[in-house]
Amino acid sequence: MEFCPNCGKMLMPDKGKIKCRCGYEKSLKKEDLEEQYHMEGETNPEAKVIVTDRNNVALPTTTITCYKCGGTKGYWWTVQTRSADEAPTNFIRCANCGNTWRSSN
Ligand SMILES: [Zn+2]
Ligand SMILES: [Zn+2]
Structure with a gap:
């Protein structure tokens, strides 16, 4: 959670940016977006098992x-x-x- 450096109010996320009612806005970084929209149910590649007969x-x-x-x-x-x-x-x-x-x- 971030706060506006101009007025100190809470910044609201809006379409990849965070905005303040005073007009301040900031683009979210890629890392922020990935954290926010963390993918669930990631497909884990099946562990390869080497069977030795x-x-x-x-x-x-x-x-x-x-x-x-x-x-x-x-x-x-x-x-x-x-x-x-x-x-x-x-x-x-x-x-x-x-x-x-x-x-x-
Ligand atoms: Zn502000
Ligand atoms: Zn035989």
Whole structure:
């Protein structure tokens, strides 16, 4: 709220300006207008959620023969089991049916 610098009366908003009965008028600044006509219901952009599906992690592929479905494409990865002294175990998962087994080598 502002008061007239000439007569000290309260200034009245009128079409983007504030006016006094004595004739004084002042243009409202953009910031004032935005504050006065604060927009409600602003649309917040939806927060983007990145879903990481562990099953979709890119694993190296290899040619296999699935004993369940006969599929020939598989993924493989290595797991170090128990102690570091033991050789790591290779696992293979069939890309077709998801069957997982230990690699023979
Ligand atoms: Zn005035
Ligand atoms: Zn399979």
